[in-house]
Amino acid sequence: MTSTRVTIRAGDSSATVEWQPDPQDARTTIVQVDGEREPLRVERLQSGTYRVTQGEQSWPVYAAATRDACWIFVNGRVLTLEVSSERGHRRSSVGAHEALSAPMPATVIKILVEAGQAVKKGDTLILLEAMKMELPVRAPGDGTVAAVRCREGELVQPGTALLEFE
């Protein structure tokens, strides 16, 4: 499981943050913020709504992204943050999430890989169908299929992990 480092800026302040998907839960990201003792768990609840947990403490956080910034609401504060990856890419074009999920409600029509199989970036792993279109789910990079979490014929929802990839 690899993690991604990003730099987050707001005005003159900035912070370095490292994140990785939670292998147990496709909706959850585990984030280590520089200078924090404990990592934070970010769970997506509903559109724009997140629960962030750090030990016993938790915060409801609302977020929305525009082309230029992430708008974040937490504890009565609104922040507009700019996120950039260590490699200088805009965050929005990085985002290779290791738990792959369906982008929309869709039917799994074919699973082309199995757990343990090595795949190359761009390989088609799963074929979905929705709106009469076939949607190939492709490997975000070279790696190994850790687990397949769907079966052919299943109707899947966005946000549900289809397979895990490492």
Add this chain to the structure above:
Amino acid sequence: MTSTRVTIRAGDSSATVEWQPDPQDARTTIVQVDGEREPLRVERLQSGTYRVTQGEQSWPVYAAATRDACWIFVNGRVLTLEVSSERGHRRSSVGAHEALSAPMPATVIKILVEAGQAVKKGDTLILLEAMKMELPVRAPGDGTVAAVRCREGELVQPGTALLEFE
């Protein structure tokens, strides 16, 4: 512009309804309910929220679909409706919308057709990229591209028409 006829059932009641996308507005569907003088315009506002307009009158309508039924809330009533197409297909597997839109926030990486061009069912019309995956937008049937509504490099949102098809 072709329309689709469906039969809608709730308990012992049923109705026949004909619908087609509004060529002017990808978020809107024009629906003729049997026995109604005037067609109804259904505009999708937010997730699960619709505005239905018939002349001066309008209703906020909430809807959610499960595998088995559409749950609809209107005027304080909750209805669970079953929808089937005239050809006996389940509604959810028909749904070839004539205004094609992106299934998720994505970048248009290539437009492969132009207005007026004849295409065959399954032809790839547009290539999108999101989550490092390529998503082909394919023709839902044989027909003609009426208009292209996006440009290469554009970041598009779900529900925004990419092209119109007839």
Add this chain to the structure above:
Amino acid sequence: MGSITRLLIANRGEIARRIAAACRELRIESVAVYSEADVESPHRLAADRSVLIGPPPAADSYLSIGRIIDAARKSGADAIHPGYGFLSENAAFAAACEDAGLIFVGPSAPVIERMGSKIEARKLAASAGVPVVPGGTPGDQTDDGIRQEALRIGLPVLVKASAGGGGKGMRTVRTEAELAGAIPAARREALAAFGDGTLYVERLIDHPRHVEIQVFGDDRGNVVHLFERECSVQRRHQKIIEESPSPVLTPAVRDRMTAAALAASREVGYRNAGTIEFLLDGTGDDARFYFLEMNTRLQVEHPVTEAVTGVDLVRAQMAVASGHGLPWRQEQLTQRGHAIECRIYAEDPANGFLPQAGPLLLYREPVRPGVRIDAGVIEGGQVSVYYDPMLAKLIASAESRDAAIARATSALRAYAILGIRTNIPFLLHLLEHPAFRAGQVDTGFLDRGDARFDPQAQDESLPAAALAVAAALGEPSAAPRDAGARDARATTDPWELLAGWRG
């Protein structure tokens, strides 16, 4: 007693959220507890912290004294609010809090224990001069002894087993002639059911109404009342609609009833928020009332009192629990306007009111002046089979009863809940029922079937707007994330899983 800095909320659902909101206003840190079934529940996020206390069954989580006290210790809480239901009327829990050095937001353990015993509570009420339903266990248990007692109490009466409950061996006697047959029959059934033929005779209250008085006491011997709530709209003893003022209480009876409630509260040395429930017999200034029981906690229906009196009962609970005196003198308290609470249950009125579980595919609350929603759920959440099926309470307040009914009706018509069935159609049916409109509902009204709800008799037409949206629902982005995850009607019967809950 000392000031509260971090409070553990030993509850879930709407009341946990309501208490957490009060904590934020008081700048008290709040700690939620949650079972494994409530990992996703919104009450967790309403608090500053949350602690997992056990598996879904309430006995192993919300009803476990040990686990709750452990959670309080672990999170550094100095006080516990029990909400209603669960451990809120458990004297052992109140005592355990005290033993652990935690402030229990409620009355003392001995008071909870005493008022929790029906017999003790009845004795206490009687000794405070509060009317109780006339009745007793005659010393002379011969047929004639029972007969004499029945006539002394006055017909109609109930003749029932002294030993048991639940209606076994119970006979309703309306005329003297019926007594001769009823007494031996009741004795035989009592013997068969409880091995004890001793009989109890009690005045039968026909068509009683349920009217309760909110009381509040502090550590300094002050007690006030906050007027009445009428809760006669009940199904199987479950309250559905509550209101204040009562549509039938006259000022004279209100004065007598509140005085009785204060007398009983003083007699027991009551502290914090409590409710004295009465049966009201008759209308007008001659109406009689009888002590039913005392609830030694905040009630589900406390918002109607908050609406008509303008006070914040939870805030006052915290103040009194911190050792402050009552925030009000009796003469400062007023009852103004009218408030009606409707309990929104996940249950199917078209199918025997079977509790529903499943996903809240869509959940949109009405937002408008004079409407308060206390909800335990959010869109996208799951209603589990483990706990009470109450989703939310809608409280409408207005200048008059008619305006409050119109407001509640209009708001319920705009309350969109999809994915599971709710009792909203039934609530609308009740609010529009002529008997309810006229204020003529007694506690047996629903169980007698006087307001029979026939969903088939409802408007059968399919509204064109609904048909149009169903047809247009082709856009997959319209389907919520959890759509199709579960079919509410496919879940198993949850009646059995609701033990341990008191509304």
Add this chain to the structure above:
Amino acid sequence: MGSITRLLIANRGEIARRIAAACRELRIESVAVYSEADVESPHRLAADRSVLIGPPPAADSYLSIGRIIDAARKSGADAIHPGYGFLSENAAFAAACEDAGLIFVGPSAPVIERMGSKIEARKLAASAGVPVVPGGTPGDQTDDGIRQEALRIGLPVLVKASAGGGGKGMRTVRTEAELAGAIPAARREALAAFGDGTLYVERLIDHPRHVEIQVFGDDRGNVVHLFERECSVQRRHQKIIEESPSPVLTPAVRDRMTAAALAASREVGYRNAGTIEFLLDGTGDDARFYFLEMNTRLQVEHPVTEAVTGVDLVRAQMAVASGHGLPWRQEQLTQRGHAIECRIYAEDPANGFLPQAGPLLLYREPVRPGVRIDAGVIEGGQVSVYYDPMLAKLIASAESRDAAIARATSALRAYAILGIRTNIPFLLHLLEHPAFRAGQVDTGFLDRGDARFDPQAQDESLPAAALAVAAALGEPSAAPRDAGARDARATTDPWELLAGWRG
């Protein structure tokens, strides 16, 4: 006059939704009007019907008497509610309604006209015995004549052009010595600005507070007051926070002020809801007050009155407009508890309070006891540059002023609005300001910079939870539908587009 069956709401935003909600409760059909900029606006959906009235500029839509009357005719409405702003204080509009046979929910056209003229209104107040700010245009316009008048009125005074307004040619004179220089200077400036050197002398009210009295009259000569609202928290004469009761009005001054408001209302034969605004000078029982103006309509801040009195002003407006008598006698009206309204504006407190336009990417209202939200927007909507930048009003009511402030603060902290900047950080700053807490704010407080809001001085730390979510925001399904559609800060300066609006 007759009963209203279908009412056209000649407004938009939160007030249109609030009126539509009242109509539903009264079972009156409602008709919304909307401009081309408001096709998507939620006020359209709040009504039973909606009619397009014109292009975005208010002059061609919401301010067009002809288009509004046409829309009413076309939709079969029999009454019009003007809301506030737009045509609500336009006598010609009220007259046009009458000519078209439509009930105008408000006072008669002559009353609107009379109270709309500052000079006429001042005369009327004076003739009703209501104090006006002492002042006048001396017949003797020599330096000495002006000087005598200034001394007669009493220092400090304002010496200003009689012909114009807007501060041109205005001189503040605090000592007699200053008069000699100030009078010729003011005359020269008046001449230069207005071609007329006539001077007006008026008592200067230092640090006045804005306190207003809600009044209500019917067709039968009854007039009542519903106590005061204090609206001293203003920026450039725009109210930001309103409350009731005023934190400084003593019972004696309240009695005098409400009596003055009733006298003025009776003098003009006032019908329906109105507000008499006063300047309050000083505190304690000796405080003086002066008539400022009368607003012949419902106010933006009417919910604070509804909260403390428990009445529904819009419902009462409909009743009185239908020819019914007032629903209350004066002695039935009480003021209980405390309510505070915060206006949520789309404006950037960190950037000169520049109005903002753009998409509401996310919009979540706090839902909790004692908090009312009247909003004109919904998530996913657009805030356009054409109209007033007020998004919503948050009204917190509680038992005391401190509790209401705590409630408002806590609710504002939970009010999530993303996509455009709002004044919520500034509101929180004000609610926590010691001067506001102490009730020591006058109308010049904000413009003097006494509550300077320095966003840079706010907490600069980036909360870990925010950083974590920003990092995790990779899931594309997390991005709302309209994300990226517009950048709020990229829109053009909307100051110029706000003409025709009165808050």
